[in-house]
Amino acid sequence: MPIAVRVPNALQTATATLFGVVLAAGLVVMAAGCGSSELSFSEDPADYTDEVATLKQRLDEDPSDGKALRNLGRIYMQTGRENQAYDRLKRAYSHLPDDPETLFYLGMASESVGRENAALELFSQYDQVPESSRYRQLMEGRYEWLVRERAQKDIREMMTREADIADQQVSPRILAVLPLNYQGVSEEYEPLGRGLAEMLITDLANVSDLRVVERVRLQAILNELEFGQSEYVNQRSAPRVGRLLGAGRLAGGSYRVTQAEDIRMDMTVVELDSETSPDVPTQTGNLADLFALQKDLVLALIDALDVSLTSQERAAIAPVPTESLDAFLAFSNGLLEEDQGNFEAAVQHYRKATDIDPGFEAASQRAIKAESLSAAGGAPQKALSAAAAPTQAAARLLQQRLGHMGRGYLGINDLMDGDRRTPVEDVGGVPDTELPPPPNPPTRPQPR
Structure with a gap:
C-alpha cells in the first residue's frame, strides 16, 4: 500500500504547491511526447555517460542482468545507435521474455534495423501486457501503425505488377x-x-x-x-x-x-x-x-x-451496435477522421459516441485503438518519446524531496492519475519495480 504523507500543517501549503508544480510539469512533458514531434529525451550520447558506465559495470559483474541489458538498449535506441540497441535488447529478451518494456524497445529496435516481421510479432503481444502498463498502449499503437504501413506497401507493390495480375x-x-x-x-x-x-x-x-x-x-x-x-x-x-x-x-x-x-x-x-x-x-x-x-x-x-x-x-x-443515431453519427465521424490519419480527432468522436451510449462497444474499442495510434503511430521517435515521458520520474522526484525534508513519503500511486497509475511494491517507501508480472504469452520464437 502507498505510504501516506506525514507533513506538519506549516508545510502543507508548500507541499501542495510543490506537488502541483512537479506533477503538472511531468504531465505537460508526457503530453508533449504523445501529442507532438518534440522529444522528451536527449539524443546526445554524452548525456548518458554516467548511466551507461553504471550499466556496463553491472553487466561486467552479471552478464545475465536483463534489466541492465534492457536499459542499455533503451539508451542506445534514444541516441541513434540502433544496431547496438538491437543486440542488447535481444539479449535482454532472452532473460526477460515477459517484460513489457523489453518487448516494446526490442520491437522498436527490430523495426529500426529492418526486421519488420519481428517487430510486428513482438508488438502483437500487447494483449498479453497488463492494462496498467503504458507499454500496452504503445505496443498496440505501434502494431496498428505497422499494419497500416504494411498494407500501403503491399498495395504499392501490387500496383507495380498490375500488368502481371490483370x-x-x-x-x-x-x-x-x-x-x-x-x-x-x-x-x-x-x-x-x-x-x-x-x-x-x-x-x-x-x-x-x-x-x-x-x-x-x-x-x-x-x-x-x-x-x-x-x-x-x-x-x-x-x-x-x-x-x-x-x-x-x-x-x-x-x-x-x-x-x-x-x-x-x-x-x-x-x-x-x-x-x-x-x-x-x-x-x-x-x-x-x-x-x-x-x-x-x-x-x-x-x-x-x-x-x-x-x-x-x-x-x-x-x-x-447502438440504438442511438447521435452516437452512430459520432462513431461515423470517428471512422472518417481515423481514415484520414487524424487519430486524436477520431478519439474525441469515439468518446462522444460512448458518452451518448455507454454500451456502444464498437466505439469504445475504436477509441482505444485510436488513442494507441495517436500515442505511438508515425515516426519511431514519437513512440520513443511517448515511452520516455517522465511523468513517473517527476513523481519520484517529489517523493525524494519530501524524504529529504525528513517528513515521510508520498506513495507514487497517489501521484499518478487513475488511468496511468502503475502498480508498485513499496519497500521502505521506495518503489521496487514498475510493472506487475504479465501473464505468460504464447510461446514465440526468439528474434534472430
Missing part, C-alpha cells in the same frame, strides 16, 4: 465492402457512409462462406488511388480495385437523406468474372429506423450474393 483469377468468396457514397444535401449525414460500411463489414464477417477484405487494406488502396466517392464502385474502377485487393466481388453504393429525414440506401455489387451484377433491393424508410434498415440491407446483400445463412450466422448478424 488476368489473375480472383475468388468470388472474397468480398470488399466500400464506403457508401452520400448523395444528400445536409453535410451532417455525410459521414454515415463510413459507419454503414463498417456495420456491413462487421455483419458479413460472421458469414463463413464469405471472406471480407480487411478495412485497413481497403482504406490503403483508396488512399493510394485517391478515388472520389463516386469512383468507389463503377464498371471502370471496380476490376482494378478488385484485382489489387484479390477480391472477386465488390459491394458499394449510395444513400440519401431527405429534409424529411427519410433515408434511401442503394447497393451495387460488381462481380469481376461476370458480365452481370446481382440485384440488391433498395432499402427506404425513416432515419429513426436506420439500424433496422441496415439489417434488412445486409440480409438483402447476402441473398443477392447467393449465400445461405445458418441459424447461428443469422443470430450473430441480428444485434445492433
Whole structure:
C-alpha cells in the first residue's frame, strides 16, 4: 500500500504547491511526447555517460542482468545507435521474455534495423501486457501503425505488377465492402457512409462462406488511388480495385437523406468474372429506423450474393451496435477522421459516441485503438518519446524531496492519475519495480 504523507500543517501549503508544480510539469512533458514531434529525451550520447558506465559495470559483474541489458538498449535506441540497441535488447529478451518494456524497445529496435516481421510479432503481444502498463498502449499503437504501413506497401507493390495480375483469377468468396457514397444535401449525414460500411463489414464477417477484405487494406488502396466517392464502385474502377485487393466481388453504393429525414440506401455489387451484377433491393424508410434498415440491407446483400445463412450466422448478424443515431453519427465521424490519419480527432468522436451510449462497444474499442495510434503511430521517435515521458520520474522526484525534508513519503500511486497509475511494491517507501508480472504469452520464437 502507498505510504501516506506525514507533513506538519506549516508545510502543507508548500507541499501542495510543490506537488502541483512537479506533477503538472511531468504531465505537460508526457503530453508533449504523445501529442507532438518534440522529444522528451536527449539524443546526445554524452548525456548518458554516467548511466551507461553504471550499466556496463553491472553487466561486467552479471552478464545475465536483463534489466541492465534492457536499459542499455533503451539508451542506445534514444541516441541513434540502433544496431547496438538491437543486440542488447535481444539479449535482454532472452532473460526477460515477459517484460513489457523489453518487448516494446526490442520491437522498436527490430523495426529500426529492418526486421519488420519481428517487430510486428513482438508488438502483437500487447494483449498479453497488463492494462496498467503504458507499454500496452504503445505496443498496440505501434502494431496498428505497422499494419497500416504494411498494407500501403503491399498495395504499392501490387500496383507495380498490375500488368502481371490483370488476368489473375480472383475468388468470388472474397468480398470488399466500400464506403457508401452520400448523395444528400445536409453535410451532417455525410459521414454515415463510413459507419454503414463498417456495420456491413462487421455483419458479413460472421458469414463463413464469405471472406471480407480487411478495412485497413481497403482504406490503403483508396488512399493510394485517391478515388472520389463516386469512383468507389463503377464498371471502370471496380476490376482494378478488385484485382489489387484479390477480391472477386465488390459491394458499394449510395444513400440519401431527405429534409424529411427519410433515408434511401442503394447497393451495387460488381462481380469481376461476370458480365452481370446481382440485384440488391433498395432499402427506404425513416432515419429513426436506420439500424433496422441496415439489417434488412445486409440480409438483402447476402441473398443477392447467393449465400445461405445458418441459424447461428443469422443470430450473430441480428444485434445492433447502438440504438442511438447521435452516437452512430459520432462513431461515423470517428471512422472518417481515423481514415484520414487524424487519430486524436477520431478519439474525441469515439468518446462522444460512448458518452451518448455507454454500451456502444464498437466505439469504445475504436477509441482505444485510436488513442494507441495517436500515442505511438508515425515516426519511431514519437513512440520513443511517448515511452520516455517522465511523468513517473517527476513523481519520484517529489517523493525524494519530501524524504529529504525528513517528513515521510508520498506513495507514487497517489501521484499518478487513475488511468496511468502503475502498480508498485513499496519497500521502505521506495518503489521496487514498475510493472506487475504479465501473464505468460504464447510461446514465440526468439528474434534472430
